[in-house]
Amino acid sequence: MKANKEYILEMLKASKRLDGRALDEMRPIKIEIGISENAEGSARVTIGDTVVLAGVKMATAEPYSDSPDKGVMTTSAEFMPCASHKFEGGRPGEVEVELARVVDRGIRGSECLDFEKLCITPGEKVWLSFLDILVLDHDGNLIDAAGIAAAAAFLDAKFPALDSEGKVDRSVPLTDKKLPMAGIPLAITVRKINGVLMLDTTEAEEEAVGARVTITTKDNGNITSIQMGGIGGFTDAEISEAAKITEKTAKKLRDGAFKKAF
């Protein structure tokens, strides 16, 4: 509704938000792990009214010829029709593909997941990990929620057992061996309108606010992935400021919601 978009923009001029939060304040975050018995690792992340599930499933496969001693990861994201009347289901659209790619690159770039340890026999057999992200309820800030859920699902994940032929054996429980995930890569998105930077936007805010930049940092604070999106653009000073905000926010999450969950 146009009236509400204009209202949100008007409020932002005075650095105020509809729900009374500060610009750099996240909504309450809850991370629940091990929510699915049939996944090797899984998590449900709730940010305000946004709910995202992530799950990791493992299989074995031949390695790519250019990296014979490395495991493989594929990431998919789906926006469930239950999450919003705007989602129809079916083939993933460009927004879903971008979300999956940003989360995927965030994990890869951070090198938190050790792909070499996902090798079983070099050149012959490696672990293939499927990361699936599912948006169950959409009230904005999907990238951050998905990134948090993905990191939590990998931290929760354990290897399945292999049978004598080297295939995954589903007749026995998972092993006690954790996936080689060291650290928590976190993608945090900053949105901008009228020169004002803000965190953790709701769906109503996202309808009004155009440009965004998602910055993934790893535990030592280094940046491992950046993705700009939306319409509008940033100044260089704003990008620097965004990097500062995202690092601080990611640290707060690692020390807060993640500590609580693990």
Place this chain on the structure above:
Amino acid sequence: MENEKTVKEQLEERDADTSTPSNDGTKIVFTGDEIASGMDILPGFGTYRNGEKIYSKYVGLIRTGDRVVSVIPLKGVYMPRVRDYIIAEITGVTFSNWTCNINSPYDAAMSPMDVREYIDRGEDISKYYTTGDLLLVKVTAVTKSKYINVGTKDPRCRKLVDGLVANIAPSKVPRLIGKAGSMINMIKDRTGCMISVGQNGLVWLRGEKETIAADCIKIVDEFAHTSGLTDRVSEYLDKKIGKVNPAAIQTESEETAGDGSNE
């Protein structure tokens, strides 16, 4: 005053067949529940008859009159009814009419014949109302297959400029108004906001404390089925803006009346 009239109409038009709630409005029945038996009782809104018995169509509050039993659903979409006052957003303009989103499964059409302004033939009607405009309109016609016409000829209709739109389940609008307007007037007085309540569940708010008023509407939406609703909202207002300051209310409500009433 705008909303006092709304209340009267609410009571007359909407609840004509439902007298006072049986149990302070808090008796909840469930879809498929048997709520009455006997041919001398008539199935009112939200109910259906099967043989001797009357069943509920909804999860809702039961209202029993002398001869009629009804169920007021706790949720649901807005279904347009002639003479409803609703808030509409213009979503499209053609040569000969406007299309409006009315928070319903159905769009409404508004013809230049049905607006207050005199519009010459062939004139560009988007000069008067255009996409994104918010209006308080009256439903003038509803066909069986749900073609909806709205208009602004009624003196209470007007354009709503600036402000914020909040949502409430359409079935809970009477609770938001309250007995003789008690609830809505309390929110208006305490927040100093201008408020227009559409029977389609859209509520337009403008004033210094719109977000507090919007929170009050959220409370009504969430707790409409409970008793002590006025106290709950009043406590929230006490917490947010402190106790009543009579001087402030005086000036603010005059402004509200000036803008809100066309009578």
Place this chain on the structure above:
Amino acid sequence: MSEKKSGKRPDGRAYNDMRPVKMQVGVLKHANGSAYVEFGKTHVYASVHGPKKVHPRHMEDGEKAILRCRYNMIPFSVNDRKRPGYDRRSVEIAKVISEALQPMVFLEEFPKSAIDIDLEITQADAGTRVAALTAASLALADAGIPMRDLVAAVAAGRANGEILLDLTKEEEDAKDAVDMPVAMTHRDNKVMLLQMDGDMSREDLNQMLIVAKEGCAELAKMQKAALREKYKVE
């Protein structure tokens, strides 16, 4: 049929016991109505959007609303990852669920509109379609959609020569296993969904209908309780 012989089944249930059931209404904020249901290790979210405008427009019915249903198993709901997207099984299940619910809804009150039900199986351990249908019925009621009655659904079946209620995956894997999903209305126990594949006698069928009826009656109570819980007055 009501005395319970306990300890018979791998998880200690009697033949006519349900697995632990959990039901919650209004779990998703952006749907008009929603529910979350667990039958043991089978977990499902149901949402209802609508009545709303129909896209694509040519599906519109001038006389009544159309009820559309999607049934989807999420990739990590099962042991071997399921590829995302539609498959024939999902399409068929969505169809029978939608047909079970259509007669319940006063569709004629909403011409030209669509009511969309989305069913997401987040964890599967047999009985997904009956858990989904039970959740869908709750979500419709939660959305304020006018209905004649609610529907409860459960599977009855046979494993190792025993007639059982609410089979698990393990029980379904028995050699002589028969699985028969049944949906019934709350008031009249009218059968709204019935499927079976296998080999069984008419006596088996009658016995299964008896345990299914008991199961549905039990579920009906829980559905009402879940709806009541949402509107509980503190």
